[in-house]
Amino acid sequence: xxxxEGLTKRFGAKTAVDNLSFQVRPGxxxxxxxxxxxxxxxxxxxxxxxDNPTSGTVRIDGKHYRDLPEPLKHIGALLDAKSMxxxxxxxxxxLCLAQSNRIPERRVAEVLDLVGLTPVARKxxxxxxxxxxxxxxxxxxxxxxxxxxxFDEPVNGLDPEGIHWIRNLMKRLASxxxxxxxxxxLMSEMxxxxxxxxxxxxxxxxxxxxxxxxIHQNSRSYVRLRSPxxxxxxxxxxxxxxxxxxxxxxxxxxxxxxxxxxxxxxAAQHQIVLHExxxxxxxxxxxxxxxxxxxxxxxxxxxxxxxxxAAPAPAPAPGMAGDNPARPADVPAWGAGFDATRKGGE
Ligand SMILES: Nc1ncnc2c1ncn2[C@@H]1O[C@H](COP(=O)(O)OP(=O)(O)OP(=O)(O)O)[C@@H](O)[C@H]1O
Numbered sequence: 127x128x129x130x131e132g133l134t135k136r137f138g139a140k141t142a143v144d145n146l147s148f149q150v151r152p153g154x155x156x157x158x159x160x161x162x163x164x165x166x167x168x169x170x171x172x173x174x175x176x177d178n179p180t181s182g183t184v185r186i187d188g189k190h191y192r193d194l195p196e197p198l199k200h201i202g203a204l205l206d207a208k209s210m211x212x213x214x215x216x217x218x219x220x221l222c223l224a225q226s227n228r229i230p231e232r233r234v235a236e237v238l239d240l241v242g243l244t245p246v247a248r249k250x251x252x253x254x255x256x257x258x259x260x261x262x263x264x265x266x267x268x269x270x271x272x273x274x275x276x277f278d279e280p281v282n283g284l285d286p287e288g289i290h291w292i293r294n295l296m297k298r299l300a301s302x303x304x305x306x307x308x309x310x311x312l313m314s315e316m317x318x319x320x321x322x323x324x325x326x327x328x329x330x331x332x333x334x335x336x337x338x339x340x341i342h343q344n345s346r347s348y349v350r351l352r353s354p355x356x357x358x359x360x361x362x363x364x365x366x367x368x369x370x371x372x373x374x375x376x377x378x379x380x381x382x383x384x385x386x387x388x389x390x391x392x393a394a395q396h397q398i399v400l401h402e403x404x405x406x407x408x409x410x411x412x413x414x415x416x417x418x419x420x421x422x423x424x425x426x427x428x429x430x431x432x433x434x435x436a437a438p439a440p441a442p443a444p445g446m447a448g449d450n451p452a453r454p455a456d457v458p459a460w461g462a463g464f465d466a467t468r469k470g471g472e
Contacts, residue, residue, distance in 0.1 A: 127149060127150065127151055127152060127186075127187060127188075127274075127305060128149065128150040128173060128184065128185070128186055128274060128305060128307060129149050129150075129183075129184070129185045129188075130146050130147055130148055130149070130169075130173075130182065130183070130184050131147050131182055131183050131185075132145050132146070132147055132181060132182035132183070133145070133146040133147070133169065133172060133179050133181075133182035133183065133184060134146070134179060134180045134181045134182050134329075135165070135168050135169075135172060135177060135179055135180050135329075136180045141328075141329055142165045142168045142329050143165040143168050143169050143172070143179075143329040144165075144328065144329035144330045145182070145330070146165075146169060146182070146326065146329070146330070146331055147182075147331070148324050148331060148334050150274075150305055150307045150324075151305065151322070152273065152274075152303055152304060152305040153300060153301075153303050153304075153305075154300050154306070154320075154321035154322050155296050155297060155300045155306045155308060155319055155320045155321050155322070156305075156306065156307050156308070156320060156321070156322045156323070156324060157308055157309075157310060157316035157319065157320030157322070157323050157324070157337070158170075158307060158308065158309040158310070158324050158326070159309070159310055159311065159313060159316055159323060159324070159325045159326070159414065160309075160311065160325060160326040160327055160332075160418065161311055161327065161418050162311060163328075164311075164326045164327050164328065164329065164418070165326055165328070165329040166278070166309040166311075166326065167205070167278055167309070168329075169326070170203070170205060170276055170278050170307075170309065171205070172184055173186070173191070173201075173276065174191060174201070174203055174205070174276070175190070175191035175192050176205075186200055186201055186274060187200060187273070187274070196227050196228060196270065197227070197270075198223070198227040198229065198269055198270030198272065199227065199229070199270040199271065199272055200270070200272050200273065200274060201272050201273075201274040201275070201276065202266070202267030202268055202269065202270060202272040202274070202275050202276070203267050203275070203276040203277070203278075204260070204263040204264050204266075204267045204276070204277045204278060204280055205276075205278045206263075206278070211251070213250060213252065214250065214251060215247065215248045215249060215250055215251065216238060216243050216246060216247050216248075216249065216251050216254075216262050216265075217234060217235075217238065217247040217248055219251055219262065219266070220234045220237065220238065220262075220265060220266060220269060221234050223266055223269060224269055227269070227270055229269055229270055233269060233270075233271070234269070235247075237265040237266075237268045237269055238265055240265065240268060241261040241262070241264050241265045241268070242261060242291075243258065243261055243262060243265060246258065256284065257284050257285060257288040260280060260282075260284060260288065260292070261288075264277070264280070264292070264295070272304075273303075273304050273305060274304065274305040274307070275296075275299060275304060275305070275306050275307070276307045276308070277292075277296070277306075277307070277308040277309070278308075278309045279309055279310060279311075280292050280296075280308060281293075281310070281312075281315060289315070293318060293319045296308060296319055297319065300321070308320065312411070313410045313411045313413070313414035313415075314409070314410060314411050316337070317337065317341065317410045320337050321336065321337055322335070322336055322337060323335055323336070323337050323340050325414070325417060325418065327417075327418040327420070332417055332418065333417065340410070340413070341410060343413075344408070344410060344413030344414075345407050345408060345410070345413075346382070346407070346408040347405060347406065347407050347408075348380050348381060348382045348405075348406050348408075349380070349381045349384065349385070349386050349389055349403065349404065349405055349406065350376075350378050350379070350380055350402060350403075350404050350405075350406050351370070351378060351379045351380075351381065351389060351393075351400060351402060351403055352376075352377060352378045352379075352400070352401045352402035353379075353393070353398055353399060353400050353401060353402075354399055354401065355398050355399060356372075356377070356379065358396070358398060359379065359393065359398050359400075360372070360379065362392060362393070362396045362398065363379075363381070363389075363392065366392055368381060368384050368389075368392075369381070369382070378402065380406075386403055386404075386405050389403060390403050
């Protein structure tokens with residue numbers, strides 16, 4: 127279990143993470159979503175004690191990260207797959223990490239096998255493709271057989287086979303009772319992977335709810351009709367007390383709350399020709415974009431979706447004051463699968 131209470135991080139005048147409070151529970155995949163610059167990576171870095179909170183706390187199984195005796199055995203993370211030592215083989219990268227965390231060498235071969243890298247174990251990691259690098263980062267996260275795993279944008283740049291593999295791996299790890307926390311800015315991807323959802327925007331909590339609830343709340347279903355007798359069809363629907371909205375861009379009508387059977391029968395009764403009668407479901411990506419519309423920091427110039435009020439967010443727990451002292455230099459560094467250098471601005 128990961129617990130955040132009133133977690134806040136400021137970089138000068140910029141508040142990257144703003145009074146975040148939530149829990150990440152075991153046995154499920156929890157998706158961590160937010161648009162670019164929302165504060166996901168900064169939050170994850172504070173979870174691993176790589177950035178100091180300005181205020182608030184993070185607890186890993188009830189303890190501060192720095193108080194975990196052998197951290198890799200509690201929590202594994204993939205933050206930045208490119209941070210491996212390129213001049214070392216995959217095997218040696220993992221071996222160094224294992225040795226610094228008193229993990230037996232046989233575990234190195236086990237995790238290489240688990241991620242499918244055994245055939246290239248002795249190759250230097252600088253020659254690895256993006257997908258192989260991600261697998262190596264995941265192997266490093268799994269090395270200590272931790273109960274908690276965090277993945278920052280693990281499917282970035284992967285091919286469909288790689289995406290499928292990571293998705294199944296996360297589900298399997300969760301089904302073993304582990305705590306899986308995975309960030310993404312793609313709702314469509316998360317909808318296929320996560321059981322629970324935490325959404326942030328401009329560092330603030332926007333939603334904390336089961337994925338099934340998000341899908342239920344945001345899957346607007348409607349019927350689309352297209353007819354060469356559009357105006358007549360509209361009149362007929364109006365007479366039947368059905369509200370149809372014209373969509374000029376597609377030349378169609380959209381109807382909420384009435385099934386396709388009834389609409390088809392009405393058209394037939396009035397001998398109206400239909401070229402399309404199709405049930406539709408609004409995309410989750412659109413719902414996510416509406417939820418975060420007010421907090422998107424970097425807008426493209428193309429016209430976006432209309433802004434809508436953010437989804438009701440659970441009230442954040444009261445923040446806990448108190449600065450976290452800097453992590454001492456001798457605390458075992460993560461070493462792999464992430465970039466252990468602190469971001470500037472502290
Ligand atoms: N070291 C730093 N100094 C100053 N500002 C920073 C620093 N690190 C992050 N920020 C700012 O904090 C905000 C949150 O950044 P963060 O990288 O955590 O977001 P993110 O949700 O992970 O974004 P992305 O999806 O683009 O990776 C951004 O506005 C970013 O510019």
